[in-house]
Amino acid sequence: MPELPEVEVTRRALAPAVEGGVVRELVVREPRLRWPVPAGLAGQVAGRKVLRLERRGKYLLWRFEHGTLISHLGMSGSWRIHPGGAPPPGRHDHVDVTVEQPQGGSVLRLTDPRRFGALLWQRGGEQALRRSALLARLGIEPFDPRFDGGFLHQHTRGRRGPIKQVLLAGDLVVGVGNIYASESLFEAGIDPRTPAMRLSRPRCERLAQAIRAVLARAIETGGSSLRDFVGADGRSGYFTLAAQVYERNGLACLRCGRAAIRRIVQSARATYFCPHCQRR
Ligand SMILES: [Zn+2]
CATH class of the missing domain: 1.10.8.50 (Helicase, Ruva Protein; domain 3)
Structure with a gap:
């Protein structure tokens, strides 16, 4: 299953397409992931700017000014970048996020055959995120200078x-x-x-x-x-x-x-x- 290095590699690959861009649309084809994808998610992020793409443990965090889109790859999930537009979705392509950048748009596509991944919304800023049920009990990051x-x-x-x-x-x-x-x-x-x-x-x-x-x-x-x-x-x-x-x-x-x-x-x-x- 994807572990921290895979998630960090994914973050580094997606960041240029995502950070500073504006979400034009978010399409959920299959909300039944490990937890249901929230029904109002598209409305939360449409027209909003992604400030940063961060990682905490195996969670990928799309940081917006008003909240965070939390993604987890579960057992078999992956994000792919499709610059300019995505091909027709396959049966395991559950979510598309279209992000506009000054140099053009990309579709970020979440594929997850086993559907143990997650896509959730945490309203609020840094404090709310750190206290959220998913992140609050995580141990220290291995690259945190305090970990020795x-x-x-x-x-x-x-x-x-x-x-x-x-x-x-x-x-x-x-x-x-x-x-x-x-x-x-x-x-x-x-x-x-x-x-x-x-x-x-x-x-x-x-x-x-x-x-x-x-x-x-x-x-x-x-x-x-x-x-x-x-x-x-x-x-x-x-x-x-x-x-x-x-x-x-x-x-x-x-x-x-x-x-x-x-x-x-x-x-x-x-x-x-x-x-x-x-x-x-
Ligand atoms: Zn030996």
């Missing part, structure tokens, strides 16, 4: 669960999905089964650095993790091809060359690690 070893150390005291699951929970730090959790723990040399509260401060430093490095690399290479994910500009992502441990079970570890990568299941999610390089 000290933060990770402080916020894992008292958390007895395995560090892999604590990362996945998203209430401590957002964006470390299943692939990125395995990859980050490998890079930091930490066994994914280690109780979070047992991690020393230096290991927390290494883990925070690894999380940022792994996510930054994924964003750089275009983001991927859904096999059929297609970026906003039509290119596929590549991240899984560069994975060090994810889905490499049985293969030799790329770091030590000695041990075979193991696959275990934690809370119904697959975890991959090197039993030699990663220690409790």
Whole structure:
């Protein structure tokens, strides 16, 4: 499913077409997403200027002066840009947003075969957005300068669960999905089964650095993790091809060359690690 890097790649691809533009129309063909698309949404945004396109966790935020259009890609969603106009919609093309810019208009099209994505409206400014039910409980952004070893150390005291699951929970730090959790723990040399509260401060430093490095690399290479994910500009992502441990079970570890990568299941999610390089 699309994870933070995919959403950030999407944001960067859409921003030039969206930011500073005026929404000419918003067409909803299928309101039955994870939550119903609000009936009055088109009226909220028509004729209004998009100030900025932001991201918080896996939410894409179309910031207007009077509110925010909140989009989530769910399991299979993607946004595509169609400069000048979109082709006839397919059966999974649920929403079109036409945005006018001085240099011409584009149609931003939301496609979501499994319909676990979302498109919602939050009235008001920054405060209202931060307090909204969807965003209020999200952990810190991994690229926030306050996210470091000290933060990770402080916020894992008292958390007895395995560090892999604590990362996945998203209430401590957002964006470390299943692939990125395995990859980050490998890079930091930490066994994914280690109780979070047992991690020393230096290991927390290494883990925070690894999380940022792994996510930054994924964003750089275009983001991927859904096999059929297609970026906003039509290119596929590549991240899984560069994975060090994810889905490499049985293969030799790329770091030590000695041990075979193991696959275990934690809370119904697959975890991959090197039993030699990663220690409790
Ligand atoms: Zn190894």
